[in-house]
Amino acid sequence: MLNENIKKLRKSKGLSQEELAIKLNVVRQTVSKWENGLSVPDSGMLIALADELDTSVSILLGETVMEPMTDDLKSISEKLEVINLQLAKRSRVKVKTIRWIFTSLCAFIVLVFIVLAAIQSSYLRWDYNNPEFAVAGTILHGFEFIFVRLAPLAFIASVIGIVITYKKR
Structure with missing residues (x-):
């Protein structure tokens, strides 16, 4: 208002x-x-x-x-206190949401690494003379190549983000 x-x-x-x-x-x-x-x-x-x-x-x-009103400043300060409490609650909800996103990203990265380890690059043994296998294998290899190099950075950044959201302000 x-x-x-x-x-x-x-x-x-x-x-x-x-x-x-x-x-x-x-x-x-x-x-x-x-x-x-x-x-x-x-x-x-x-x-x-x-x-x-x-x-x-x-x-x-x-x-x-x-x-x-005679107590104009008192009523103003009470209303401001209510508004500040609402802003603080909104801020806490934002921080919890950000922390949840970082935690989910970490879990996703770990899960994808487990899946990649489980398939052990089996697509490399496919018959690449078949065009469909060649395209699918190239896409999988490209994803694995980029993911293995960028995911550790994203994981570290997410862990840092989680730690920062737990720090007292």
Whole structure:
């Protein structure tokens, strides 16, 4: 809701992300992250943002409030805390997904190596006078040739990726 409100109010004022960023003394990428929901402004920046967009913080956060609240900063900080918790949860899910992809890649590489070891390049003994066997054998040999050289690099990169996703941030 916050990200949509920032974008809508910025556009209604006829400001580009760059112009708004200059007025708030931040970089354009920061405004872009706010509008895409990748981060949220802190409470002080939220107040400055509301001032630049000629609105109240409550409207930025999606509330329609008739009278001003005395604990405005407290409610803002509580809402920001909820938003930050949601962003942190989304980040954890992303890291778990990436870790699962790396683990699956490692398992796939090991499985293919086991299969290649089991067939022991038996296609090399085929009768290559038959065009179908010649094409299939050439494809299998090309795959094995490239896989055996590139798979160890991909395996090492995946293991490093798994280790990095387990590091504390």
